[in-house]
Amino acid sequence: MLDSSWQPLCASTDLQNGGRAVLFDIRYGGQTCLGFAVRHEGAVTAYVNRCAHVAMEMDWRPGHFFDESGRWLMCATHGALFEPANGQxxxxxxxGRSLISISCSEQNGVVYWQTAHNLEAVVF
Ligand code: FES
Incomplete structure (x- = not known):
């Protein structure tokens, strides 16, 4: 059973290996920005949509983070490649630097992400 720090994000079937990400609104360090979740080799991971090089969003079109091979997450600005499993x-x-990781869990066909001390859900 997940506690109230976990936020429902999407259906498990919305995330395919090496496929399009699901974007979601977050407040990170007091700023409203986007998180993204992807699936790689079956596992779901999520990160703040902010490159480790310059604090810019990474997707070349909304939700498109994987390179052509579907193996690496790629920053559209200067082409940095990141390991989907750990954001390095x-x-x-x-x-050597890493994306800012967001904890994820999958239960009963639903993907959840977890808020933290510097990572909050955006309430509309
Ligand atoms: S901003 Fe991402 S590689 Fe430069």
Missing amino acids: CVAGPCV
Whole structure:
């Protein structure tokens, strides 16, 4: 049973391996921005949509983060590649740095993300 820190995000079937991300509104460090969730090798991971190089959104079109191979997350601005499983930059100008991770869980066909001390849900 997930506690109230977990927010429903999407259906599990909305995320396909190497496919389009689901974007969601968050407040990170007091700023309203976007998070994104992807599926890679069966596992769902989520990150703040902010490159580890320059604080810019990464998708080249909304929800498109994977490179052509579907293996790496790619920043549209300068082409940094990130490991989908842990957000670590493996190539490009920010090698060794990581995306800001958001905890995820999947239960009964639903994907959830978890709020934290510096990561809040946006209430409309
Ligand atoms: S802003 Fe992402 S690689 Fe430069």
